Amino acid sequence: xxxxxLSAGTGSYxxxxxxxxxxxxxxxxxxxxxxxxxxxxxxxxxxxxxxxRGRPVFFGGINVALQHVIPFxxxxxxxxxxxxxxxxxxxxxxxxxxxxxxxGHGSMAVSMLKGEExxxxxxxxxxxxxxxxxxxxxxxLLSNALLVGAARPLRERLKVPVVCNMQxxxxxxxxxxxxxxxxxxxxxxxxxxxxxxxxxxxxxxxxVMRRRAGLPASKVTxxxxxxxxxxxxxxxxxxxxxxxxxxxxxxxxxxxxxxVDAFIEVKRTDRIPGLRLKVAxxxxxxxxxxxxxxxxxxxxxxxxxxxxxxxxxDRRQKQEFLRSLRVFSVPVISGEAFGLYVLExxxxxxxxxxxxxxxxPEIIEATGGGILVEPGNSKALAQGLEEVLIDPRKGRILGQxxxxxxxxxxxxxxxxxxxxxxxxxxxAVARK
Numbered sequence: 001x002x003x004x005x006l007s008a009g010t011g012s013y014x015x016x017x018x019x020x021x022x023x024x025x026x027x028x029x030x031x032x033x034x035x036x037x038x039x040x041x042x043x044x045x046x047x048x049x050x051x052x053r054g055r056p057v058f059f060g061g062i063n064v065a066l067q068h069v070i071p072f073x074x075x076x077x078x079x080x081x082x083x084x085x086x087x088x089x090x091x092x093x094x095x096x097x098x099x100x101x102x103x104g105h106g107s108m109a110v111s112m113l114k115g116e117e118x119x120x121x122x123x124x125x126x127x128x129x130x131x132x133x134x135x136x137x138x139x140x141l142l143s144n145a146l147l148v149g150a151a152r153p154l155r156e157r158l159k160v161p162v163v164c165n166m167q168x169x170x171x172x173x174x175x176x177x178x179x180x181x182x183x184x185x186x187x188x189x190x191x192x193x194x195x196x197x198x199x200x201x202x203x204x205x206x207x208v209m210r211r212r213a214g215l216p217a218s219k220v221t222x223x224x225x226x227x228x229x230x231x232x233x234x235x236x237x238x239x240x241x242x243x244x245x246x247x248x249x250x251x252x253x254x255x256x257x258x259x260v261d262a263f264i265e266v267k268r269t270d271r272i273p274g275l276r277l278k279v280a281x282x283x284x285x286x287x288x289x290x291x292x293x294x295x296x297x298x299x300x301x302x303x304x305x306x307x308x309x310x311x312x313x314d315r316r317q318k319q320e321f322l323r324s325l326r327v328f329s330v331p332v333i334s335g336e337a338f339g340l341y342v343l344e345x346x347x348x349x350x351x352x353x354x355x356x357x358x359x360x361p362e363i364i365e366a367t368g369g370g371i372l373v374e375p376g377n378s379k380a381l382a383q384g385l386e387e388v389l390i391d392p393r394k395g396r397i398l399g400q401x402x403x404x405x406x407x408x409x410x411x412x413x414x415x416x417x418x419x420x421x422x423x424x425x426x427x428a429v430a431r432k
Contacts, residue, residue, distance in 0.1 A: 001033045001034070001138050001139065001420075001423065001427075002033075002034045002035075002135070002136065002137050002138045002139075003025075003028055003033055003034070003035040003036070003137060003138070003139055003140075003141065003423065004035075004036055004038060004131060004135050004137040004139075004140045004141070005021050005024065005025055005035065005036070005037045005038070005140075005141045005143060006038050006040055006058075006127075006140065006141065006142050006143060006147060006150065007021040007022075007037050007038070007039055007040065007044060007052065007143040008039075008040045008041050008042075008143055008144060008146070008147065009039045009040065009041060009042040009043045009044040009045070009052075009057070010042055010044065010045050014045050014046070014047060014281075014282050014312070015044075015045065015282070016167075016338070016339075016340040016341075017143060017144065017167045017168075018044040018045065018046060019046065019047070019048075019227075019228075019340065020167070020201075020225055020340065020415075021037055021044075021051075021143050022037060022044065022046050022048065022050065022051045022052075023048075023226070023227065023228045023412035023415070024412065024415060024416055024419060025037045025051040026048075026049070026051055026228070026412070027412045027413050027415070027416035028416050028419070028420070029051075030413070030416075031413075031416060031417070031420065033420075035051075036051070036052075036055065036135060037051040037052040037055070038052060038055045038056075038058065038127075038131075038135075039052045039055065039057045039058070040057065040058050040059045040147065041057070041059050041060070042057065042060075043057055047314050047315035047318065048228060048230075048315055056130070058123065058126060058127045058130070059112075059120065059123045059127070068107070068108045068111060068119050068120065106176040106177040106179070106180025106181070106184075107180060109146065109172075109173075109176060109180060109184055110180050110183050110184055110187065112146065112147075112149050113146065113148065113149045113183075113184055113187035113188065113191065114149055114187060115148075115149030115150060115151070115152055115153060115191070116149075116152065116153055118149065124149070124150060124153050125153075127150065128150075128153045128154060128157050128158060131154075131158060132157065132158055136158075137158065137160055138160060138427065139160055139161050139162075139163065139423050139426060139427060140154050140158070140160055140161075140162050140163070141162075141163045141164070141165065141419070141423075142162065142163070142164040142165065142195075143165050143167070144164070144165055144166065144167050144168075144169050145164055145165075145166050145169045145188050145198070145209065145213070146169050146172065146173075146184075146188075147164070148164055148187075148188055148191035148192070148194070148195060149187075149191060150162075151164070151191055151194035151195050152191065152194040155194050156194075160430075161196040161197075161426040161427060161429070161430040162194060162195050162196060163195070163196055163197045163198075163199060163422060163423065163426050164195045164197070164198050164199070165198075165199050165200075165201070166198055166199065166200045166201065166205055166206070166209045166220075166337070167201050167205070167337050167338070168201075168205065168335060168336060168337030168338070169188075169209070170208050170209070170212060170335055171253070171334065171335030171336070171337075173185065174334075174335065185212050185213050185214075188213040188215075189213045189214040189215065192213070192215055192216075192219060195219070196219075196426035196429060196430060197219060197220075197221060197422055197425065197426050198215060198219050198220045198221070199220075199221055199222070199223050199419065199422055200220060200221070200222050200223075200337070201222070201223070201224060201225045201337050201338040201359075202222065202224060202225075202337060202338050202359035202362060202363075203222055203359075203362055204337070204358050204359040204362065205222075205337040205338065205359065206220050206221075206222050208337075221422060223415060223418035223419055223422060224338075224366075224409075224410065224415065224418070225338045225340055225343065225410065225415060226343070226410045226411045226412040226413070226414050226415030226416075227340055227343045227344060227347065227406070227410065227411065227412055228411075228412045229347060229406075229407060229411050229412070231315065231316070231319050232319065232344075232347040232348060232407075235349070236323045236348055236349045236350075237323075238396075239323075239324065239325065239326050241274060241276060241324070241326070242272045242273070242274055242275045242276065242326050242389050243275075243276045243277075243278050243324055243325050243326050243327075244259070244263060244266075244275065244276070244277050244278070244325070244326070244327055244328075244329065244385055244389075245277075245278045245279075245280070245321065245322065245324075245325035245327070245328045245329075245345070245350070246259055246277075246278070246279045246280065246281065246328070246329065246330055247280045247281050247318065247321065247322065247328070247330065247341045247344065247345065248281045248282075248330045248332075248339075248341050249281050249282040249283070249284075249287065250279065250281050250282065250283045250287045250290065250291050250309075250311065251287050251290060252290055252333065253332065253333055253334055253335070254281075254330055254331075254332055254333070255330060255331035255332050255333045255355075256279065256290075256294060257294065258331045258333070258376065258377075258378045258381060259277070259279075259329055259330075259331055259378075259381065260277070260294050260297060260298060261378035261382075262329075262331075262378040262379070262381035262382040262385060263275070263277040263298075263303075263307075263382075263385075264297075264298070264301055264303065265378060265379060265382035266382045266385055266386055266389075267301070267303060267306070269382075269386070271386060271390065272386065272389045272390065275306065275389070276306050276307065276308065277298075277303075277306065277307045277308070278307075278308045278310070278321065278324065278325065279307065279308065279309050279310070280309075280310035280311070280313050280317075280318065280321045281310075281311070281312075281313075281341075282311070282312055283311035283312060291309070291311075295307075295309075318344070319348065322344060322345055322348040322350055323348055325345070325348075325350045326350070326388070326389060326392075326395060327350065327351055327352070327353060327385055327388045327389055327395060328341075328342075328345035328350045328351070328352045328353070328370075329352060329353045329354060329381065329384075329385065330342070330354070331354070331355050331373075331375070331376075331381055332354075332355060332358065333375075333376060335358075336358045336359060336360075337358075337359060338359050338363075339354075339358075339359060339360065339363070342354065342360070342363055342369075342370075343363075343406050343410050345402075346367055346369040346370075346399070346402035346403055346405070346406045347403060347406045347407070347410075348399075348403070349396075349399040349400060349402070349403040350399050350402075351369055351370050351371075351388050351394075351395045351398035351399045351402065352364075352369060352370035352371075352398075352402070353370055353371055353372075353373060353381065353384040353385055353387075353388060354370060354371075354372060354373070355372065355373060355374070355375035355376070355381075356372035356373060356374060356375060357375045360372060366405060366409065366410075367401070367402045367405035367406060367409075367410075368398070368401040368402060368405060369398055369399065369401055369402015369403070369405060369406075370388075370398055370402065371384055371387065371388065371398070372384075
């Protein structure tokens, strides 16, 4: 089967959606299919071999933004604006311009959702023409629902079914201005007519997207996320130090501030000798002021010597970081579709303490690898962390149980097998 995955990149920092798309394409190839990943907006930032290598970036973020505000540029020939979509140019621009933030991008997001009727019609033509000439797919997968503006031209001009992943778009849309957000939800619902199947990464995500976009239940299915388990097969030795870990983007939405306050509370009780906080993950220039505030808060309590920060770790560094932990938490404040970091921690044998909301109850139920606490409450989180840290045997049992479940049920291979079932169903329906 010839499968094209259209994946929105971030340019300068690791993103769960990019990692998922890349792992999916890799596994589809291993299963004998001709799968390719084509980057949109920005090149992907990955900690493993790039499955989009050799493919151009379409809807280059600079061109999309300029065409949105300058009508003349919607007509210029490709050779004239092509340099603005070169990978290295886009990577630099993504760092300088904060191109992945929702704030201020409302009208452009709406325009993209309108597809060929929006201001970026030229970019849709380029993508569809190139796919028809170079790749000739049997099926196309959109990596998220914000790309459904491409569904109609792909389906009608290439005569192929379109499947669309859903991976937490509600968080981005909620960051738009109110009028744009309302229109975006309506457009996703309208464009659903051109999508054969929507695939959510969790039951929670499926319910949110069905409700907010008005998607028919018959069009929505769930294929849970999986991770590339290479490098996680080494058994983690017992960890002597009492370390609490965090691995996600260093931003307010991921709950780092709540974890910092919980760490301060646990240190105050002094029930866990030698306790350390270890923070790793993507840190963009836009995140630095927030990280600076967290460091100052910790320093004001005399705790910075008990805290380590590891910004933008690569895959090897990430795995070594996880192996150094006794317990893990990313106490997300708002909008999470899944949370690959939970699988990464569990794959290493580290138990997790997560908020009792979003996708985390279903992940903990499926893996048995952690405990749940009241969301948005640093004292409840502190109690949960202490519960695991004070009883090392309980932590080992939770970690081992979670690790076995991830290797059994949450590998990228299992994810790819689930997606193949969806693709076959979509092809069968389209051929009727």
